[in-house]
Amino acid sequence: MRISDAYRCVAFAAVLGFAGQALAFDVKSLNADTSPQEALQGGLELYRKGDKSTAFEALNFAAEKGDPIAQWQAAKMLAEGDGVKQDDYKAFELFSEIADAHADDTPGDPSSRFVSKAFVALGDYYQKGIPNTEVKADPYRARQIYSHAASIFGDPDAQYSLARMYFTGEGGERDAVQAARWSKLAADKGNVAAQALLGHLLFEGDDGISRQPVLGLMYLSLARERAKPTQGWIFDMQEQAVSVATENERRTAMALADDWMSKYGKKK
Numbered sequence: 001m002r003i004s005d006a007y008r009c010v011a012f013a014a015v016l017g018f019a020g021q022a023l024a025f026d027v028k029s030l031n032a033d034t035s036p037q038e039a040l041q042g043g044l045e046l047y048r049k050g051d052k053s054t055a056f057e058a059l060n061f062a063a064e065k066g067d068p069i070a071q072w073q074a075a076k077m078l079a080e081g082d083g084v085k086q087d088d089y090k091a092f093e094l095f096s097e098i099a100d101a102h103a104d105d106t107p108g109d110p111s112s113r114f115v116s117k118a119f120v121a122l123g124d125y126y127q128k129g130i131p132n133t134e135v136k137a138d139p140y141r142a143r144q145i146y147s148h149a150a151s152i153f154g155d156p157d158a159q160y161s162l163a164r165m166y167f168t169g170e171g172g173e174r175d176a177v178q179a180a181r182w183s184k185l186a187a188d189k190g191n192v193a194a195q196a197l198l199g200h201l202l203f204e205g206d207d208g209i210s211r212q213p214v215l216g217l218m219y220l221s222l223a224r225e226r227a228k229p230t231q232g233w234i235f236d237m238q239e240q241a242v243s244v245a246t247e248n249e250r251r252t253a254m255a256l257a258d259d260w261m262s263k264y265g266k267k268k
Helices: 003-015 036-048 052-064 068-080 088-099 112-129 141-153 156-168 178-185 192-204 214-228 234-244 247-264
Strands: none
Touching: 003 178, 036 052, 068 112, 068 156, 068 214, 088 178, 088 214, 112 156, 141 156, 156 178, 156 192, 178 192, 192 214, 192 234, 214 234, 234 247
8 A cells, every 4th residue: 555545555544533533733833844644644633622713723724725525524514613713715726726637536536525525515606606705506517526426536416416416307307216216225224314215116017117016115215214493395205105005005014114224224
């Protein structure tokens, strides 16, 4: 393994909270000779300790030197207002820098997870636009971006977003078969919203999709079991399906859902 690859593996673990203890880092020590790797590690250390505003200084330093992991973390903080003032446009710029510099990366690259999530974030911004900025809603471009992250990186969030756009016809022609295809890929990775969408398509049937009520209700039930309180549409969709399903369909679907949960229930 090359040193650069080893570094990125460590940095990746740090973002996920698994990095080991690091030496104390002082953001005041940042200077022209500070490497982006050192600034990134220092920023992540500060972030874990709860000093997010100072952590952002170090992460932004590394981001300005082109480190994709630092760019992603800084952009995520800006997008969420996590320790800094929320600024979607600045987050958009950082996500764009990642996408532009790493568009040809593959899933095997050390920073691929961050690159993939940057594409997803860009898709979200283009789907809705950013008020009072030059970033206008462009569903067609959003669909293209989701497609890249879904097909190249296999990102489940991108796969679900792409499926949803195919289902509604947003950004292009409506295609229920493609919606089912992409939602199935994401659903099998544990994406809750994709499970609900796939379940709805299978339970109701659609253009090019034969009705499969038992399998559809299974996916809807899986989604309801793991949905967040804010995902009320999933609860409504599952309850509607249960209300019209036969007793045998409900029993069989519940048994399949229990079996799935026993095997894959920890997947997110």
